[in-house]
Amino acid sequence: MFEKRRLSTLVRGGAGIVCAALAVLAASPAQAANEVQVYGIANFGGSNQCGNSDMTHSVHTETAATFRATFDMYKLAMLWDETATLNNSNAKGSLFQDASKKASGADTTANAGGDEADVIYVHTHGGHTGPTYDLSVFPPKASGPAYSSLSMGNASFACSVRTDSDMLWGNTGGDLDIAVIKACQSGDYGVWKFGGYSSMKTSTSSLTMWNAFHGDSSCGGHVTDYVGDYAATSMNNGVGENWIDEAYDGAFWPWEDDDCPVSIVWGSSKTARKNMYENGGFRDRKDTGTKSGSTYFYVAGCDPDHGSKLPE
Amino acid sequence: MKNLFIALLPLAVLAGCAVDPVVEDDAPNAGVDQALASFEFDSTALAKVPTAETIPAAHLTLDKLNELNITSALLGTTEKPVRVTAVGNNQSFKTSGWELEKDSFTGRIFGLSTIPSGPAVTVDETRLQRLALDRILKLGVGSGEVGRILQRKSMLQDFDGATPDAPTLHGYKTFIFRAIGGVPVVGHRAVITHGVDGVVRRAVLKWPALASTGHLLHTKLLQKDIELRATEALARAGESKGKVMLFWQYKPVVTTTGEVTLKLMAGARMRAIAQTDGTTEEPRTVDVDVYATP
Numbered sequence: 278m279f280e281k282r283r284l285s286t287l288v289r290g291g292a293g294i295v296c297a298a299l300a301v302l303a304a305s306p307a308q309a310a311n312e313v314q315v316y317g318i319a320n321f322g323g324s325n326q327c328g329n330s331d332m333t334h335s336v337h338t339e340t341a342a343t344f345r346a347t348f349d350m351y352k353l354a355m356l357w358d359e360t361a362t363l364n365n366s367n368a369k370g371s372l373f374q375d376a377s378k379k380a381s382g383a384d385t386t387a388n389a390g391g392d393e394a395d396v397i398y399v400h401t402h403g404g405h406t407g408p409t410y411d412l413s414v415f416p417p418k419a420s421g422p423a424y425s426s427l428s429m430g431n432a433s434f435a436c437s438v439r440t441d442s443d444m445l446w447g448n449t450g451g452d453l454d455i456a457v458i459k460a461c462q463s464g465d466y467g468v469w470k471f472g473g474y475s476s477m478k479t480s481t482s483s484l485t486m487w488n489a490f491h492g493d494s495s496c497g498g499h500v501t502d503y504v505g506d507y508a509a510t511s512m513n514n515g516v517g518e519n520w521i522d523e524a525y526d527g528a529f530w531p532w533e534d535d536d537c538p539v540s541i542v543w544g545s546s547k548t549a550r551k552n553m554y555e556n557g558g559f560r561d562r563k564d565t566g567t568k569s570g571s572t573y574f575y576v577a578g579c580d581p582d583h584g585s586k587l588p589e
Numbered sequence: 590m591k592n593l594f595i596a597l598l599p600l601a602v603l604a605g606c607a608v609d610p611v612v613e614d615d616a617p618n619a620g621v622d623q624a625l626a627s628f629e630f631d632s633t634a635l636a637k638v639p640t641a642e643t644i645p646a647a648h649l650t651l652d653k654l655n656e657l658n659i660t661s662a663l664l665g666t667t668e669k670p671v672r673v674t675a676v677g678n679n680q681s682f683k684t685s686g687w688e689l690e691k692d693s694f695t696g697r698i699f700g701l702s703t704i705p706s707g708p709a710v711t712v713d714e715t716r717l718q719r720l721a722l723d724r725i726l727k728l729g730v731g732s733g734e735v736g737r738i739l740q741r742k743s744m745l746q747d748f749d750g751a752t753p754d755a756p757t758l759h760g761y762k763t764f765i766f767r768a769i770g771g772v773p774v775v776g777h778r779a780v781i782t783h784g785v786d787g788v789v790r791r792a793v794l795k796w797p798a799l800a801s802t803g804h805l806l807h808t809k810l811l812q813k814d815i816e817l818r819a820t821e822a823l824a825r826a827g828e829s830k831g832k833v834m835l836f837w838q839y840k841p842v843v844t845t846t847g848e849v850t851l852k853l854m855a856g857a858r859m860r861a862i863a864q865t866d867g868t869t870e871e872p873r874t875v876d877v878d879v880y881a882t883p
Contacts, residue, residue: 331862332870333827350677404868408611428868437866461861461869467611470753493861497874498840502776506795509679510699514688515791518743519699522780522793525764527739529773530634530836530858533872547747554745556701570749574759577742582861583869585611588756589742 310358311560312452313348314394316368317341318401318430325366327436328402328428334496337400338364340459343505344398348559351512356560361388368401370435373427375445381434382443385450392451395483396559398504402428403460403490405584408471423473425463425489440468441476447483454562455486455516459504464489464539466587469573478543480567485544485553488520491537492581495526513561517542517554517574525576537579537587543568625830628823630816634836639853641770641806644799645733651798651848653729654693656682662727663792664689664700694847696777696797706760706784714740714761721763721781724789730779730796736768743782760784760791767796769806774839774851797841800848805881806839808853819857819877826875834858840876853881 317338322330341362351357363372372390374382384392391397407423424441438444446453458464464487468474478484494500507523515522517540524538542550544565550572553563580586653662656670660682670682670689678694690699718740726732740763746756760782767777782791810818819835838856841849855877862870 328864328866328868330827331829332864334871334873335826336873354676356676402864402868402870404864404866406867426867428864428866437868461871469748470611472748493869493872495858495874496871497856497858498876499775499874502795506695506697506776509692509695509697510690510793512676513681513690514701515699515793518782518791519793521743522762522764522782522791525741525762527741527764529737530834531631532832532834532860533858547749550747551745570747573746573748573753575744575746576762577744577756579741582872583863588744588746 312359312361312394313345313357313396313398313559314361314363314389314391315341315345315398316391316401316430317362317364318368318399318428320365320430321428325432327430327432332402332428336496336498336500339501340400340504341398343501344457344508346505347508347512351560359388361394363389364430366431368430369433370429370431370438370443373429373438374435374443375448375451377448378445379435379443384444384446391456392446392448392453395452395562396455396457397453398457398459399427400459401430403458403463405462405465405468408467408473419471421471421473423468423471425465425468425474427458427460427463440474444477445479446477448479452483454483455559456484456488457507457520458487458489459494459500461490461493462583464491464541465584466491466539466573466575467585469541469571474541475571478568480569482543482568484568485542485562485565486517486557487541488517489539489541490524490581491539491575491579491587492584493534494524494536494538494581508559511558513558514556516557516559521574521576525579528580534582535579537576537581537584540574541571542574543571545569547572625832627830628820628828629832630819631832631834632812632816634834635812635815635855637771639770639772639806639837641772643806644769644804644851645731647731648734648799649696649729649731649796651693651846654691654696654698654798656680656689656691658728659691659698659700660684660687660689662729663698663724663794665724665789696795696847696849698792698794698796700792702788702790706790707786707788709758709785710787712761712783712787717761717783717787718763720789721783722765724781724792725765725779725794725796734767734769734799736766736771736773738766739764758785769839769851772837772839772853774841776841797843798848800844800846800850803844803850805850805852805883807882808879809882810879815855815877815879818879819855819875822875822877823857823859826873828859828875831859831862835877853879855879
């Protein structure tokens, strides 16, 4: 767990370092606590809202609440520090933008910015673009841009934020370790394979895990069930693999497609990334080292709408 | 020409001289459902009316959700689990080879082996599926509350250099969904994972105990009545038009003991819709009250 490691480092480092570190921690309370922030963006098409009214899904705030509920219980037991909800118009696009990429970026805003928390959960609509392949040359040439985008909740700020040109997590002043994104196409295989998510972090970022979906993911009361179960079972172990187990579903009814949850883990080695996926938890965020490489975890042959069939 | 490239591509990729394209096989669903003026129902799945008179006599009961039964029947160890912590109703236990969390009130169980997976061996996935099913039946799940079962490989793909490695096998997952008389119970499932060595290494369950009475498994509404109810439910959810598929589902209702009763409902499922901002409205299911009766 980062907090434990940080404290042990302080003890080893001597009194001077301890004092300096304590000063930093005092100035940046976000980095001293276990914090979760949930963003349920349910309302669209109304006054100062983004999108159109057809996009309104009340379930989005319900899943956010059920995700947070586990952390509230752990907070009562003094095993978690802070929880916050920023639904609908409070889920501003600027809170997902890094100041180094967009002048309006405010992702480290206290108790609101996505990069101010250790763990975030987002439920909204999403999409992806590219990459494109030029098949007129051989071998085919891939070109960008390649990114996922998420719909936001306040029309006074960016209504759509992109993983490549808006987001940068766990960099200077940021703290994000784990992002859980319940949105269509938020972890697209083609985008990952092109390297389209790599610009969301630096080599020294804290960002370790991006749990999302390849292709479209279904919405309804069943999501509230599995998101609550996922949060409850992932505080200590299996924070990556539990996402696959809880959210995967094979097509059952006519014109239904697969739900394909994926987990992207960054770290310096294959072993470290796999260990985070299998044994990490919201309260046990493994140190995967520098974020020089990534691993994409998925269910073989999963075939969603608006996405390719995943390799077998 | 495009077909020739695609035909040659595997060879080129193997030779390390090509980027393996990810084929986007689906066009966004924009303009199809929006063109409709109202709802267009597909009620084919409602034709098979739920026939279960009652819940199966053999079903998971609260007394089976104790740590001794879970470790012996589900995890397959005779070692007595030692309690570690409890947060709310969630209790954590350990044995020398397993970490276990369980919440009898919600029917949540998470068992994780602490022994690393061994080298990959050739496995018979049909046998793994049978072993996974055996584990939950030994736990106390009744065969009459087991619905569809999906056997899947879980994969990983590393990306450390300029190009990603080839996908590799991570494990074998058996997804077992709860259903009564063929009608799925929303949110209840068991996922048993075997490692590449063929040894079980994870068990994740949401399978609460069923109450012995109090279930509402039937409805007197006719198809046309249900379509009317669906129209109202969809309107309340902000929808006004589009293709809708109707199906049966049992929604669990939690009682004060943690046991659940089942209530028959219909589900109204709409397709994904591409939006003008580049995102996609999720394919959604809206619950439809069918005034269920015992």
